[in-house]
Amino acid sequence: MNVTSMDVARVAKVSQATVSRVLNDNPNVSEEKRAAVLAAMEAVGYRPNVLAQGLRMRKTATIGVVVAGITNPFYPEALEAVGKQLERAGQRMVLWDSDRGGEEAALDAVQQGLVDGVIFTSVSEGSGTLDEALRLKAPIVLLNRGSINASCDQVTSNNFEGAAEAARYLYQIGHRRIGLLGGPLAARTARDRMDGFLHGLRELGQPVPDELICDALFTHEGGRMGVQELLDLDDPPTAVFCVNDFSAFGAVDGAREAGLDVPLQLSVVGYDDVAMAAWRSYQLTTVSQQLDAMSGRAVELLLRRVGRHEAPVRHDHFSGALVIRNTTAPPASQA
Amino acid sequence: MNVTSMDVARVAKVSQATVSRVLNDNPNVSEEKRAAVLAAMEAVGYRPNVLAQGLRMRKTATIGVVVAGITNPFYPEALEAVGKQLERAGQRMVLWDSDRGGEEAALDAVQQGLVDGVIFTSVSEGSGTLDEALRLKAPIVLLNRGSINASCDQVTSNNFEGAAEAARYLYQIGHRRIGLLGGPLAARTARDRMDGFLHGLRELGQPVPDELICDALFTHEGGRMGVQELLDLDDPPTAVFCVNDFSAFGAVDGAREAGLDVPLQLSVVGYDDVAMAAWRSYQLTTVSQQLDAMSGRAVELLLRRVGRHEAPVRHDHFSGALVIRNTTAPPASQA
Numbered sequence: 001m002n003v004t005s006m007d008v009a010r011v012a013k014v015s016q017a018t019v020s021r022v023l024n025d026n027p028n029v030s031e032e033k034r035a036a037v038l039a040a041m042e043a044v045g046y047r048p049n050v051l052a053q054g055l056r057m058r059k060t061a062t063i064g065v066v067v068a069g070i071t072n073p074f075y076p077e078a079l080e081a082v083g084k085q086l087e088r089a090g091q092r093m094v095l096w097d098s099d100r101g102g103e104e105a106a107l108d109a110v111q112q113g114l115v116d117g118v119i120f121t122s123v124s125e126g127s128g129t130l131d132e133a134l135r136l137k138a139p140i141v142l143l144n145r146g147s148i149n150a151s152c153d154q155v156t157s158n159n160f161e162g163a164a165e166a167a168r169y170l171y172q173i174g175h176r177r178i179g180l181l182g183g184p185l186a187a188r189t190a191r192d193r194m195d196g197f198l199h200g201l202r203e204l205g206q207p208v209p210d211e212l213i214c215d216a217l218f219t220h221e222g223g224r225m226g227v228q229e230l231l232d233l234d235d236p237p238t239a240v241f242c243v244n245d246f247s248a249f250g251a252v253d254g255a256r257e258a259g260l261d262v263p264l265q266l267s268v269v270g271y272d273d274v275a276m277a278a279w280r281s282y283q284l285t286t287v288s289q290q291l292d293a294m295s296g297r298a299v300e301l302l303l304r305r306v307g308r309h310e311a312p313v314r315h316d317h318f319s320g321a322l323v324i325r326n327t328t329a330p331p332a333s334q335a
Numbered sequence: 336m337n338v339t340s341m342d343v344a345r346v347a348k349v350s351q352a353t354v355s356r357v358l359n360d361n362p363n364v365s366e367e368k369r370a371a372v373l374a375a376m377e378a379v380g381y382r383p384n385v386l387a388q389g390l391r392m393r394k395t396a397t398i399g400v401v402v403a404g405i406t407n408p409f410y411p412e413a414l415e416a417v418g419k420q421l422e423r424a425g426q427r428m429v430l431w432d433s434d435r436g437g438e439e440a441a442l443d444a445v446q447q448g449l450v451d452g453v454i455f456t457s458v459s460e461g462s463g464t465l466d467e468a469l470r471l472k473a474p475i476v477l478l479n480r481g482s483i484n485a486s487c488d489q490v491t492s493n494n495f496e497g498a499a500e501a502a503r504y505l506y507q508i509g510h511r512r513i514g515l516l517g518g519p520l521a522a523r524t525a526r527d528r529m530d531g532f533l534h535g536l537r538e539l540g541q542p543v544p545d546e547l548i549c550d551a552l553f554t555h556e557g558g559r560m561g562v563q564e565l566l567d568l569d570d571p572p573t574a575v576f577c578v579n580d581f582s583a584f585g586a587v588d589g590a591r592e593a594g595l596d597v598p599l600q601l602s603v604v605g606y607d608d609v610a611m612a613a614w615r616s617y618q619l620t621t622v623s624q625q626l627d628a629m630s631g632r633a634v635e636l637l638l639r640r641v642g643r644h645e646a647p648v649r650h651d652h653f654s655g656a657l658v659i660r661n662t663t664a665p666p667a668s669q670a
Contacts, residue, residue, distance in 0.1 A: 006471060092436060
C-alpha cells in the first residue's frame with residue numbers, strides 16, 4: 001500500500017499543507033511541527049514522491065510535451081518515442097494539445113516551475129508563444145518541426161533532402177507528370193518537403209507545372225480531396241507525392257474510390273513512415289524519419305538546457321530514408 | 336504582445352516570486368510591496384492567466400486525462416473529444432500516459448492541487464492507483480473503461496449489448512462458424528465485449544467452441560496474428576468478431592495476406608468506429624460508440640464532483656450502434 005503525505009499528516013496531527021511545507025523546506029513552519037512531521041514520516045515509512053523531491057531541488061523531473069493534430073498517426077508515434085526516451089532519462093512526461101491552448105499552458109507551467117522544460121513537436125512559424133518562451137529563456141527544444149527564426153535547440157529531419165530523394169525516385173522509374181499534395185505553409189516541415197520535392201525535379205529538368213501543385217490539408221480527407229482534384233485534370237498525373245503519410249493514405253483511398261489501381265494507374269509516395277504505412281492494405285512507399293534517434297537527441301538537448309541555460313544553441317538534422325513498398329511502380333505507358 | 340508577471344515584477348521592482356505571492360493572496364508580503372505590485376499590474380495591463388486565477392480560488396481550471404496505448408487510433412479520437420468538451424467548459428487539459436507512470440503522476444498532481452480532477456480513459460481492474468485515488472476522495476471519473484468494483488463516477492458504452500448485436504447480425508446473414516479475437520482480460524471493455532458476443536450467440540443456440548476463441552492483443556499485430564491462427568484451423572471460421580477496430584484492421588490485413596477476399600471469404604467486425612473504419616481501404620463493419628456524448632457526460636460529472644465531493648456516484652451507459660460497411664457479407668456457401 002502506498003503511504004501518502006496524508007498519512008503523515010494524520011500521524012503528525014498537522015494539516016497536509018504543513019507536511020507539504022516541510023517537504024519544500026518552507027521556513028514558515030514551527031520547529032515543533034517540523035519535528036513532528038519528520039518523526040511521522042519515519043514512523044509510517046513515507047517516501048516523498050518524485051515530484052515532491054524535485055520541488056525540494058527546485059526541479060520537477062517532469063518534462064512537458066506539446067503536440068497538435070493528435071489524430072495524425074505520426075503524433076501518437078512521436079509521443080511514444082519521446083515518452084520512452086524520457087522514461088529512460090528518469091523524467092516524467094506531461095502533455096498538452098496545442099489545438100486546445102496547450103502552447104500557452106506549457107509556457108505557464110514552465111514559468112511556474114511545474115515542469116523543467118518543454119518539447120514542442122508542432123510549433124508554427126511566427127508562434128507568439130515560442131517568441132515569449134525564448135524571451136523568458138524557458139528551456140525548450142523543437143522536435144520534428146523547426147523554425148528558421150527561432151534561436152533555440154531544434155531537432156528535425158532533413159525534410160528537404162528526403163523529399164528530393166522521393167522526387168528523384170519517381171523520375172527514375174519513369175514518371176514525367178508528377179503531382180504534389182502540399183500542406184499548411186505555416187508548417188516548416190510541409191514547406192521544406194514541398195521545396196525539396198520541387199527542387200529535386202527541377203534539377204532533373206522536370207519542373208512541376210502549377211496545375212499539378214495542390215494545397216491539401218495534413219489529413220486523410222485532405223489527401224483524398226486533393227488527389228481527386230488532380231485526377232480531374234485533362235492531363236492527370238501518373239504519380240503524386242504527399243507531404244505526410246496521413247494525407248498519402250487519403251490519396252491512395254481517393255484514387256481507389258475513383259476506380260484507379262494503385263500503383264498501376266497512380267503511384268503515391270508519403271512521408272513519415274508511420275506504422276500504418278507497412279500495413280497490408282496500404283504498403284505505402286514513403287520517407288522514414290529516425291524518430292527514436294530524434295526523440296533521444298531532443299531529450300538530451302533539453303536536459304542539458306535545463307541544467308545550463310547558456311549552452312550554445314544546436315540545430316540537429318537527421319537524414320531520412322526512402323522506403324519503397326507497393327504504392328509505386330513505373331507509369332502504365334511504360335509498364 | 337502578451338504581458339507576463341515578469342513585466343509586472345520589473346515595473347514594481349520586486350522579484351517574480353513576490354508577484355506570484357500577491358497573486359496567490361499569500362500573507363507573507365509587505366503591504367508596501369503588495370501595493371507596488373498591484374500598481375504595476377494596472378500600469379502594464381497585466382491579466383493573470385487562467386491557472387494563476389485558479390490558484391487564488393483554489394481551483395486550477397485544469398483537468399488531467401490519463402490515456403494508454405496512444406497508438407491505438409481510438410485514444411487520439413477520445414482525447415480530441417474530451418479536449419473539445421473541456422474547452423467548451425472553460426477547462427484546460429493536461430495529459431498523462433499510463434504506460435509511462437501516468438496514473439501515479441495524475442494522482443500526485445490532483446493531491447498537490449495542480450489539477451482539479453482526473454479522467455481515466457483506460458484504467459485496469461484492480462489498479463492500485465485507482466484504489467488510492469478513491470481512498471483519498473480525489474475527484475475522478477472513468478471514461479470508456481469502467482470498473483465493477485470501483486465506487487466512482489463511470490461513463491461507458493454498453494459494450495456487452497453492442498457486441499451481442501454484432502453477434503446477432505453475423506448469425507442473421509448466415510454465419511454459423513464465427514471466431515472471436517479477444518483482448519487483455521484485465522480490461523473491462525474487452526471482457527464485456529467478449530461476454531456480450533458469446534452471450535448473443537449462445538442465445539441463438541450457437542455456442543462458440545473454444546478453438547474459435549483466440550486471445551489477441553488490442554493491436555493491429557495482435558489481430559493479424561490472431562486471424563492467421565484461426566485461419567490455420569482444419570475448419571476455419573467464416574466470420575470473426577474483434578474486440579476493437581485496431582485489431583480488426585489487423586484481422587482484415589491478416590486475411591488479405593493469406594490471400595482471402597474480405598468479406599467474400601471472411602467477414603470481419605470491429606468495435607469503436609474510429610475514423611479509419613470509414614476509410615476506403617477498410618470500410619469496416621463495426622460498433623460505434625457515442626464518443627462525443629460520452630466525453631461530454633464525463634466532463635460534466637467530473638466538474639460536479641470537483642465542486643461537491645459527496646454527490647452520489649453515477650454509472651452512465653451509452654448504447655452503441657452497429658455500422659454495417661463492406662467487411663461483412665453472407666458466407667461463401669450461401670452467397
